[in-house]
Each structure stands twice: as structure tokens, then as C-alpha cells.
Amino acid sequence: MSIEITITGAEMAQEEVQQYIDYLQEKTGRQLSRLNIDVDGEYVDLRYTLSKVPFERIRRITGYLVGTMDRWNDAKTAEEADRVKHSLSQSPMEQVVGL
Numbered sequence: 001m002s003i004e005i006t007i008t009g010a011e012m013a014q015e016e017v018q019q020y021i022d023y024l025q026e027k028t029g030r031q032l033s034r035l036n037i038d039v040d041g042e043y044v045d046l047r048y049t050l051s052k053v054p055f056e057r058i059r060r061i062t063g064y065l066v067g068t069m070d071r072w073n074d075a076k077t078a079e080e081a082d083r084v085k086h087s088l089s090q091s092p093m094e095q096v097v098g099l
Contacts, residue, residue: 009039
């Protein structure tokens with residue numbers, strides 16, 4: 001993955017830039033997608049953007065937080081199939097009154 005790097009205020013050696021990248025990736029535990037380095041005399045300001053993390057949908061089914069049901073045994077799969085599924089289309093009162 002390539003990192004978009006912008007350096008302002010001074011020239012900087014590639015080794016020093018790589019040290020900043022390694023430091024930030026170790027500190028955050030994620031890959032960088034963008035790094036802005038602003039050099040002001042002896043001070044360096046690092047502004048960075050982390051790469052996106054894949055998102056997995058998590059649902060609460062039969063009391064468990066799950067992403068997928070592919071690792072469930074037959075009993076748990078049957079429990080999910082037998083559960084009552086609620087809808088938001090009509091409230092119980094609307095069904096009784098016939099609204």
C-alpha cells in the first residue's frame with residue numbers, strides 16, 4: 001500500500017521519513033494512507049490519516065452477537081430459524097383495531 005506523503009517547511013531524508021512512518025504505524029497498530037509532515041525549525045508536526053478497516057456487520061441473534069452463522073451447530077441454527085421475527089410495519093394495537 002502506498003502512502004501519500006507531503007513535506008513542508010524543509011527538506012527531509014527518506015530515512016527520517018521512514019522512521020516517522022514506522023513510529024506512527026507502531027503507535028496506532030494500523031497502516032497509514034496519508035502523512036503530512038510540517039517542519040518548523042526544530043519542531044515537526046505530524047498529521048496522518050489511517051487506512052480504512054474492513055467492517056463486518058454484527059447482529060444480535062438469539063442472545064449472541066454474531067457476524068455470520070456459518071460456525072453454528074445444528075441446534076443453534078434451528079433456534080434461529082424458530083425465533084419470532086418482529087416487524088416495524090404495524091404495532092399490535094393497529095393489528096387489533098384494524099388500522
